[in-house]
Amino acid sequence: MLGALADDFTGATDLAMALVARGFRTVVTIGVPATGPAGPADAVVIALKTRTIEPSAAVSASRNALRALRRLGATRFYDKYCSTFDSTPRGNIGPIMDALAADLGTRTTVVVPSFPAAGRTVVDGQLFVHGTPLSESSLRNHPLTPMTDSDVPRLLAAQSAAEVSLVPLSIVRSGGLRAALDALPDVSGLRAVVVDAETEDDLLAIAAATAHLPLITGGSGLALGLEGPGTPPVRLAARGGPRAVLAGSASAATRGQVAHARSLMPHRKLDVSLLRTDFEGAVGELSDWASECWSKNSSEPVLVYAVGELSDVESAPSDGEPASELVERALSRLASAFADAGCRELIVAGGETSGAVVSALGVRELVIGQPVAPGVTWASGDSRGREMNLLLKSGNFGGEDLMSSAWKELA
C-alpha cells in the first residue's frame, strides 16, 4: 500500500485524484485515522493542516501520520506539498521532509513540485507558474505564504537540514536520473534532490527512476508515474437540495471565479470588520439570507466569499484576531449552518479554508469522485450522518466558470 500525507486538504484531494486516475483505490482520511479506512485501499492519503502552523507542531502531526500509515501497512510513502512550494522560511516543507526521512531511515529523497497540467514547471531549479517565475506570479501576494523567491533549492535549503542538490532537465531527459542519484556522494544526514520537470514525460521518467526510494516528495504531478492495480474510479451522483460555494481564498484564480460567479448566482461578501465586532450576528444574518435564497430557487447555488479585490486582504494585526482566522471561522460556521439547512453539495475554495470547513463539518474520510479540472475533483464524505458532495478547490486551480459549471459533473 502507498501511504501519503498532504499538508492541506485540497492538496490531499489533488493527490488522491491523481492516484485514482492511476488505478489506486484511494481513501483520504481527514487527520490521522483512529482505526483503518472504512473500506479496502491501495493508497491512503492523510489530509493534514500543517502548511502554516508552528514547525514543531507540523513535524509532530506528520510523524504521527507516518506512524499511522505504517500501522495500516504502507510500505512506500509520498509527502505531498504545494506545487508552488507554499511555505515560509521556517517551513514547513523542509522540517516535515527531514523528519519523515529520519523516521524511515532513508538518506535520499527527491523534491518534485512540478505539475505541468496546472502550469507548474521546474527548470534549473526555478519554479514557473504558467511560464512566469514563481516570485513574479500572483503567489507573491498570498496572505499566509507569500512566495517571493522562485529558486526551489534555495527555498528548501532555508528550511531543511538536508544537503540539497539539483538534477537538471538534461539528465532527466537522457534517462540518467537513477545513475545521477546513485553517483551522489554520501552525506551524514539526508540528501534532498530537487529534480527539474517541465512535461508529463519528465514526471514519468522521474517516477520510474525513483521507484526504489521509500520516500518521494512533491506536488501531485509525480503521481502520474505511479502504477496502481487498476481499480476503476467511482462516480458520485448528485444529491439534490441546496448548494453553496464558500470561498476563503484570495488567490488570483479564485478572485476570477468569484467575479464570474457573481454575475450568475446570489452572492454575499464577508464583512471582516463586522465579523470582528458581531461575529454571531453576521454569521446568523448570512445563514438566514442563504435560506431565503434557497426558498426562492432551491436549485441555484449561493456564493459567500471573502476577497473580491486583492486590496481586501488585511495584513495580520499586532493584536486581535487576524482576518484570516475570522474568515476561516465564519466560513466553517456557515458550512455547518448550511448543512443543518439541508445543503448536501458544497464547493470550498482555498486550502486552509477547506481544512477549516471540512473539520467543522466533522467529515473523517473522503471518497474521490469525478474530476473537474487539473487538481480539482468532487469527493464525498459523511458529515455527522449526512453524506455530502464536496469539492475542495485549491485557490489557484480551476477555470473561470468553475463555481457555476462544476455542478454539471454530478449530473
Ligand SMILES: Nc1ncnc2c1ncn2[C@@H]1O[C@H](COP(=O)(O)OP(=O)(O)O)[C@@H](O)[C@H]1O
Ligand atoms: N480579507 C482577508 N484578509 C486576510 N486574510 C484573508 C482574508 N480573506 C481570506 N483570508 C485568508 O486567506 C487564507 C487563504 O488561504 P487558503 O484558504 O489556503 O487559499 P489558497 O488555496 O488560495 O491558498 C485563508 O486563511 C483565509 O482565511
Ligand SMILES: O=C(O)[C@@H](O)C(=O)COP(=O)(O)O
Ligand atoms: O499542489 C498544489 O498546487 C495544490 O494541491 C495545493 O496544495 C494548493 O494549495 P492551496 O492553493 O492552498 O489549496
